[in-house]
Amino acid sequence: MSETITDYTNKLTIPKPEENFRHPMEAYIRSERFPHIWCSSCGIGTILTAYISGLQKSGLDPEKVAVVSGIGCSGRVAGYLRLDSFHSTHGRALPFATGLALGNPELKVSVISGDGDISAIGGNHFIHSARRNMNLTIICINNFTYAMTGGQAGPTTPIEANSSTTPYGSYEYPFNLPFLAESCGAVYVARWTALHIRRLTNAISEALLKPGFSFIEVISPCPTLYSRRNRLGTGLDSMKFYHDTAIIQHGAETREVDIEYQQKIIVGKFVDKEKPTFTEARDKFLKKKLGDRFVPYRGPNHGH
Amino acid sequence: MKADPMGVATGSHYLDGDHACAEGAIAGGCRFMAGYPITPSTEVAERIAERFPKIGGMFIQMEDELASMAAVSGAVWAGAKSMTVTSGPGFSLMMENIGLAVMMEVPCVVVNVQRGGPSTGLPTLTAQADMMQARWGSHGDYEIIALSPNSPQECFDLTITAFNLSEKWRVPVLFMMDECVGHMTEKVIIPNADEIEVTPRKYYKGKKESYRPYRFNGSNSVAPMVKAGDGYFIHITGLTHDERGYPVINAEAQEKNVKHLVNKILKNEEKIRIIEEDQVDGADVVVISYGISSRVAMNAVEAARKKGLKVGTLRLVTVWPFPESRIRELAKSVKAFVVPEINMGQISLEVERCAQGNAKTILVPHAGGWVHDPTDILNAIEESIV
Ligand SMILES: Cc1ncc(C[n+]2csc(CCOP(=O)(O)OP(=O)(O)O)c2C)c(N)n1
Ligand code: SF4
Numbered sequence: 229m230s231e232t233i234t235d236y237t238n239k240l241t242i243p244k245p246e247e248n249f250r251h252p253m254e255a256y257i258r259s260e261r262f263p264h265i266w267c268s269s270c271g272i273g274t275i276l277t278a279y280i281s282g283l284q285k286s287g288l289d290p291e292k293v294a295v296v297s298g299i300g301c302s303g304r305v306a307g308y309l310r311l312d313s314f315h316s317t318h319g320r321a322l323p324f325a326t327g328l329a330l331g332n333p334e335l336k337v338s339v340i341s342g343d344g345d346i347s348a349i350g351g352n353h354f355i356h357s358a359r360r361n362m363n364l365t366i367i368c369i370n371n372f373t374y375a376m377t378g379g380q381a382g383p384t385t386p387i388e389a390n391s392s393t394t395p396y397g398s399y400e401y402p403f404n405l406p407f408l409a410e411s412c413g414a415v416y417v418a419r420w421t422a423l424h425i426r427r428l429t430n431a432i433s434e435a436l437l438k439p440g441f442s443f444i445e446v447i448s449p450c451p452t453l454y455s456r457r458n459r460l461g462t463g464l465d466s467m468k469f470y471h472d473t474a475i476i477q478h479g480a481e482t483r484e485v486d487i488e489y490q491q492k493i494i495v496g497k498f499v500d501k502e503k504p505t506f507t508e509a510r511d512k513f514l515k516k517k518l519g520d521r522f523v524p525y526r527g528p529n530h531g532h
Numbered sequence: 533m534k535a536d537p538m539g540v541a542t543g544s545h546y547l548d549g550d551h552a553c554a555e556g557a558i559a560g561g562c563r564f565m566a567g568y569p570i571t572p573s574t575e576v577a578e579r580i581a582e583r584f585p586k587i588g589g590m591f592i593q594m595e596d597e598l599a600s601m602a603a604v605s606g607a608v609w610a611g612a613k614s615m616t617v618t619s620g621p622g623f624s625l626m627m628e629n630i631g632l633a634v635m636m637e638v639p640c641v642v643v644n645v646q647r648g649g650p651s652t653g654l655p656t657l658t659a660q661a662d663m664m665q666a667r668w669g670s671h672g673d674y675e676i677i678a679l680s681p682n683s684p685q686e687c688f689d690l691t692i693t694a695f696n697l698s699e700k701w702r703v704p705v706l707f708m709m710d711e712c713v714g715h716m717t718e719k720v721i722i723p724n725a726d727e728i729e730v731t732p733r734k735y736y737k738g739k740k741e742s743y744r745p746y747r748f749n750g751s752n753s754v755a756p757m758v759k760a761g762d763g764y765f766i767h768i769t770g771l772t773h774d775e776r777g778y779p780v781i782n783a784e785a786q787e788k789n790v791k792h793l794v795n796k797i798l799k800n801e802e803k804i805r806i807i808e809e810d811q812v813d814g815a816d817v818v819v820i821s822y823g824i825s826s827r828v829a830m831n832a833v834e835a836a837r838k839k840g841l842k843v844g845t846l847r848l849v850t851v852w853p854f855p856e857s858r859i860r861e862l863a864k865s866v867k868a869f870v871v872p873e874i875n876m877g878q879i880s881l882e883v884e885r886c887a888q889g890n891a892k893t894i895l896v897p898h899a900g901g902w903v904h905d906p907t908d909i910l911n912a913i914e915e916s917i918v
């Protein structure tokens with residue numbers, strides 16, 4: 229510690245940052261890609277941070293964790309994570325992740341992507357991946373809009389909310405994503421907001437350790453498009469809103485957690501149950517049918 | 533590398549093209565398949581579904597062809613040799629993620645057992661009308677490899693070749709069968725595993741920190757791969773990217789990226805090329821054909837030769853990349869090319885372009901649903917010389 233710098237009060241001497249003040253998450257971030265593309269006070273960065281904390285907390289070996297994103301502001305998360313990370317096509321993160329997870333059963337594969345990506349263009353893949361109980365952790369960043377393309381309405385846009393394609397307000401019934409996930413077969417379903425960092429971190433860690441299809445919806449501010457169009461203020465105002473309106477209700481019936489425009493947001497862990505994963509069910513079934521003739525798929529590190 | 537004996541059904545079989553293709557895939561090392569049923573390709577998936585559980589393969593029937601093609605790319609990055617199988621309507625849905633595989637340089641095989649179109653068209657009857665879609669059906673600029681087998685035996689042999697080419701050039705290889713070849717049953721000889729040459733994936737072996745997923749050793753070559761889970765922390769994207777795989781959104785990066793995708797195929801066309809020529813030296817007419825049409829054309833060619841006409845043949849086994857230099861050369865010595873194909877004129881336009889006015893190009897079109905009447909081809913041969 230030869231070189232030091234002096235703080236503004238001139239009372240303390242602290243070591244030069246490069247040596248001892250490296251950011252504890254630096255190892256997980258492709259900081260060479262900074263500055264990132266997100267607007268200031270966007271919620272996505274917070275969720276990225278929570279993902280890293282959740283991963284650290286899970287104790288999983290980062291070399292065996294892969295992340296897949298689709299396309300959108302949220303879809304850029306994969307590009308900033310120093311993990312094996314894939315930026316696929318719009319809506320196809322889940323099937324790409326399915327191939328990755330089946331291809332190498334030693335991997336824990338997460339999908340981090342937007343509400344439009346996962347529930348609109350990727351909706352078919354979402355319901356079927358959940359139905360199969362594919363071993364995937366899905367983190368769906370719900371900002372109630374298609375942000376990347378300029379703030380259009382999507383399947384999560386609440387009735388009344390303004391968007392660039394609903395200039396008089398939206399009148400379509402939106403999805404209740406936790407209900408959708410549960411009814412399709414997800415074994416772990418939670419919802420948090422970008423304000424609930426500690427709980428979100430715990431949820432991510434739990435979901436990563438849970439075999440099968442886990443789903444976390446994260447309500448996240450898009451101050452640039454959604455909030456501005458709806459005069460909801462800054463990112464900080466959204467945080468205040470989440471603080472005042474979010475109600476923690478673990479085990480809530482997912483059919484009752486709809487989100488209405490600027491109304492209460494029920495958050496919590498809604499579903500946590502056991503069910504054999506796609507691969508567990510497949511292997512057990514085929515073993516029963518084929519006996520010794522069954523050869524399980526073991527992945528690339530075990531011959532064919 | 534030799535084929536894994538576990539998968540090779542050595543022996544003399546009586547198989548249709550679809551089943552032979554499935555056996556070829558297995559012999560070629562394929563152990564992951566994602567697909568969605570569609571006539572006339574379903575038998576490939578059915579055979580794989582039956583065989584894979586006994587040889588350690590993973591078959592999954594996806595919710596659609598968008599998903600199938602995306603899953604194939606995912607499985608390749610996990611380290612598996614992977615394939616999907618479809619026909620026209622599914623091929624259209626696959627285009628989006630064939631583009632992704634092209635951009636990510638994913639070695640894989642996509643089988644299209646062609647049927648009549650557009651749209652639902654003729655689900656059970658043949659066509660060769662997806663040849664241009666195979667070339668450029670996904671948006672943006674790229675080049676691809678496409679093969680066209682003309683018998684069940686070739687469905688076996690060339691599926692292995694398709695896997696080998698895909699590994700060598702890190703590109704999706706499109707295996708363009710047609711309903712006739714897919715459903716025709718003939719003798720298929722499957723050799724011993726140690727007689728089957730399989731191209732292994734080229735993996736990077738240097739220092740972890742120095743790995744760059746898109747750093748090429750010399751121009752027009754491809755980079756070695758790594759697998760997810762091996763600790764390289766790769767980032768792979770469908771966006772225009774640099775050698776690290778990181779997105780770069782500007783014209784310079786685009787120029788590098790697109791030129792690489794195009795040149796690794798076009799500049800190596802002669803290395804990739806598989807064509808069969810017969811009696812082209814001194815020929816007045818050369819019949820250029822592929823797939824099932826090449827067998828129908830033989831009938832017409834033999835009849836013409838009996839009449840004393842000097843007719844040669846050129847069969848495109850690799851249709852893409854197109855053997856441009858060879859056609860250009862031949863155009864200088866022949867009077868005409870006759871191109872029978874089960875579409876309204878796709879490959880014939882390529883032939884015409886390459887002939888550069890030095891020889892006539894005569895299309896013998898067929899809208900699909902059945903193969904040509906050889907008389908139509910014979911008439912075209914005769915007309916071409918007068
Ligand atoms: C096939 C296709 N259609 C449309 C688009 C354009 N597009 C890019 S991102 C996006 C919406 C993203 O919304 P969401 O998933 O909610 O992510 P956000 O940007 O809100 O984080 C759309 C429609 C595309 N890239 N691909
Ligand atoms: S547009 Fe919205 S979602 Fe996208 S980065 Fe900006 S604030 Fe975030």
Ligand SMILES: [Mg+2]
Nearest residue numbers: 342343371373
């Ligand atoms: Mg969104």
